[in-house]
Amino acid sequence: MDQGRPRPDLIIFDCDGVLVDSELLSCRCLSEVLAEFGFQLGAAQALELFLGRSTKAIEQHYRDLGHTLPDDFLPRLKARVLETFAGALQPIPGVDTVLSESETPRCVASSSDLDRVSLSLDVTGLAPHFGGRLYTAQMVRHGKPAPDLFLHAAGKMQTDPARTLVIEDSISGVQAAKAAGMMVWGFVGGGHYRARDGRAILSAAGADRVFARMSDFWGA
Known part of the structure; x- marks a missing residue:
């Protein structure tokens, strides 16, 4: 894992643009x-x-x-x-393999409504990787870029925010994760970054690392 840090106790995945190519x-x-x-x-x-x-x-x-x-x-x-x-809707290429091979506890924390997240995961075949561990902006007072949603998810998963890794594709998501005291990796492999410099955008927002292919998930 990058940054010389131990692997996290929890990985929180955003849904849109990270698990599914929906943006x-x-x-x-x-x-x-x-x-x-x-x-x-x-x-x-x-x-x-x-x-x-x-x-x-x-x-x-x-x-x-x-x-x-x-x-x-x-x-x-x-x-x-x-x-x-x-x-x-299609899944992000390679994400099913990442989820299948990782033994780290994981959940979803999304700004989208719960029924949209559930449909997205059902349609793309990713739902079994998460079960009922789906958390959305409907469940907190303030959505991203406030830290509320990520802190809510970590609380439900009984994990220290400092031991949590967030995978995000948006500025507001990166800012929310950093505000929650979590490590955050920016993902720029979605279709919405084909014509934009996602690495610069998410690095400037505070991402600890930015990657573009799920096959490079754990880095070198």
Whole structure:
């Protein structure tokens, strides 16, 4: 393991962009549903604004601009995302092997709703690796970049935050992990980083290490 540190007692995986290659799909859905309500936001801009954030952040963004999203916006967005994921979502290449070969306790901590995380793992065949160890922003008061979700997950897993490793793909996720006192590795192998310098982005956010292929998970 890198950094000359012992292996962690717990690995917390983000879901979107780490376990499943979902970020481009979800941003496209967001852009499409916003357009149906008269709000123009390109998928690339959605990625910049909301990568790693919860739906509360979307609502807050528009409130700050003086707009209130209609009551049926979130239900329609949720339905569109679930329908899209059911037909097109793929796991991150190599992640099943990493999970199969690792004996370190693991869980998921995601900004997405629990039913979206569950569907994502079911569709991609990754659900058996985690069982019921799924924690989401719905379970805490403050989502990423606040540390609440990661601290909640470590508490449920009865693990010291200082002995916990987080795998994240977003600035807000890296910041949340560091705020929780955890080691964090940035993963930039998702489709949303093909045209962006993910290494620079996540290193600047505070990631202890950045890698792009699951086959390099444990490093040299």
